[in-house]
Amino acid sequence: xxxxxxxxxxxxxxxxxxxxxxxxxxxxxxxxxxxxxxxxxxxxxxxxxxxxxxxxxxxxxxxxxxxxxxxxxxxxxxxxxxxxxxxxxxxxxxxxxxxxxxxxxxxxxxxxxxxxxxxxxxxxxxxxxxxxxxxxxxxxxxxxxxxxxxxxxxxxxxxxxxxxxxxxxxxxxxxxxxxxxxxxxxxxxxxxxxxxxxxxxxxxxxxxxxxxxxxxxxxxxxxxxxxxxxxxxxxxxx
Numbered sequence: 681x682x683x684x685x686x687x688x689x690x691x692x693x694x695x696x697x698x699x700x701x702x703x704x705x706x707x708x709x710x711x712x713x714x715x716x717x718x719x720x721x722x723x724x725x726x727x728x729x730x731x732x733x734x735x736x737x738x739x740x741x742x743x744x745x746x747x748x749x750x751x752x753x754x755x756x757x758x759x760x761x762x763x764x765x766x767x768x769x770x771x772x773x774x775x776x777x778x779x780x781x782x783x784x785x786x787x788x789x790x791x792x793x794x795x796x797x798x799x800x801x802x803x804x805x806x807x808x809x810x811x812x813x814x815x816x817x818x819x820x821x822x823x824x825x826x827x828x829x830x831x832x833x834x835x836x837x838x839x840x841x842x843x844x845x846x847x848x849x850x851x852x853x854x855x856x857x858x859x860x861x862x863x864x865x866x867x868x869x870x871x872x873x874x875x876x877x878x879x880x881x882x883x884x885x886x887x888x889x890x891x892x893x894x895x896x897x898x899x900x901x902x903x904x905x906x907x908x909x910x911x912x913x914x915x916x917x918x
Contacts (some may be wrong), residue, residue: 681840687888688831688844692851694881695824698773699852700859703731706817707860709802710810723810724860730814731856732849735825736842738818739832743841746833755836759893762830766886769827770879818849827882834889 710727749758801812818825828848832841 683888684831684835684840684844684892685847687885688828688847689851691824691828691831691881691885692848693854694851694877695827696852696855697875698824698878699822699856703817703820703822703856704859706802706813706820707856710813710860721861723805723807724857726807727810727814727817727860728853728856730811730816731818732846732853734815734818735828735845735849738825738829739845739848740838740842742829742833743835743844744838746835746841747837749833750836755834756893756895758836759834759889761893762834763886763889763893765830766827766882766889769823770882770886773823773879773882824878824882827885831885831889834892 707724707727710724746755746758749755797816801809801816803809828845831848832844835841835844
């Protein structure tokens with residue numbers, strides 16, 4: 681569990697460089713008004729907490745799906761497939777997203793509807809409005825989140841999936857909080873230099889998931905899994 685949660689946090693932390701370009705404009709558009717410094721910071725924390733809440737709920741759903749597959753004896757295969765999906769995601773990130781990923785494509789319809797809701801919430805200064813913006817932000821189409829959800833499904837249970845995505849969300853917290861507080865200091869040039877961290881994080885997570893699915897008997901990294909439950913088998917057969 682420690683290895684999985686650590687990898688989830690690193691995926692969020694290193695991958696959050698991608699979030700700066702995609703979600704940064706939303707964070708910068710949050711209303712500040714004449715709020716005191718303390719209330720301003722608290723509001724940005726609430727906004728980011730909203731994202732983590734959404735990620736956790738999505739993780740619960742995908743973890744439940746993974747549990748169903750686990751009970752059917754597909755836990756190891758699911759972990760390997762999830763790892764391969766992340767590798768594909770890393771390649772796509774390096775080579776450029778396909779046409780359907782462009783905002784004017786299929787997912788653009790979903791994004792357009794969300795923008796209409798944001799237009800109502802962004803001017804708001806209340807904690808509820810900021811929380812709502814964060815919750816909606818968590819539903820924004822994002823390849824990095826999809827990759828993390830693959831890891832949540834590979835956890836094999838609802839609680840594990842929610843926990844995985846919560847830790848992933850906490851990993852994105854430092855960078856996104858910095859952007860929401862002082863976005864003008866995060867220069868585009870710096871983001872370009874840090875972009876390689878995104879596929880690196882995806883590759884690391886992919887390797888861990890594939891190793892876990894192979895069940896090589898390596899403690900923590902690649903334990904032998906119980907086909908019926910997806911849990912590690914710690915005792916040798918008599």
